[in-house]
Amino acid sequence: MKLYYSPGACSLSPHIVMEELGLQYTPVLASTKSHKLQDGTDFYSINPLGYVPVLELADGRRLHEGPAIVQYLADQSPEKNLAPANGTWERAKLQEWLTFIGTELHKNFGPLFGPNSDEIKNAARARITGRLQYVENELAAKQYLLGEQFSVADAYLFTVTNWAGLTGVDLSAFANLNKYRERVGARPAVVAAMKAEGLIK
The missing domain is CATH 3.40.30.10 (Glutaredoxin)
Structure with missing residues (x-):
């Protein structure tokens, strides 16, 4: 491959x-x-x-x-x-997370990498911050997005949130997310x- x-x-x-x-x-x-x-x-x-x-x-x-x-x-x-079995509720939840990360986070980072106006970039940061608050709340009582088991959705969320520092998205208010990022980032x-x-x- x-x-x-x-x-x-x-x-x-x-x-x-x-x-x-x-x-x-x-x-x-x-x-x-x-x-x-x-x-x-x-x-x-x-x-x-x-x-x-x-x-x-x-x-x-x-x-x-x-x-x-x-x-x-x-x-x-x-x-x-790394992914629950196809046809299960848990697999649908994984796909829900992958879709959320792709459409609500990944796509909203796009304007921050291009030559856009401050107005457009600030609006994108606001959308991302709002969506990350949802993630923060979801991570309050679990280690990973699906619970205690690392999944492919965690690899995607870690990747996308890595862009925060490059684009001026402030993660300092998200204690659960930051602990999660440390946990994922330490995986071999x-x-x-x-x-x-x-x-x-």
Whole structure:
């Protein structure tokens, strides 16, 4: 398998999951600015949408969206318990979290990375802060988003909340979230993925 990634981007989420699962894979750096691989290959030939992550299987099939990728990966090693079984209430709750993170957090960070006005950026920060208050409340009585078991949704939330410091989103009021981030950030697989992407030494 190959994972096309860009350091610190949302592709960190499946990168963490692959490390958690102990999978054999090849990480392939894909610049989200030049849209080129290190060998000069046009990344649009890999993903016509031009963004990461992309998971490429040995037979050449490719999967493009992070929440789909992490669930596919988790289902290859169900004994690792990174995703509840398909068709269960718990799996639906996992998908609820993945959807929430993708639409309510990830997408709202987008304007903070572009050349937008202060008005647009402040509105995005306000939306993110409001959504993070919900996360803060949900984490009051549990270790991870689904309870006591780390899941692929935690890899995604950790990845997205990493962008707060880069974009001026203040997390200081969220004690539960910050403890959670410390807990997730200390996991060996998370450390390994972040080191691989050059995010930590």
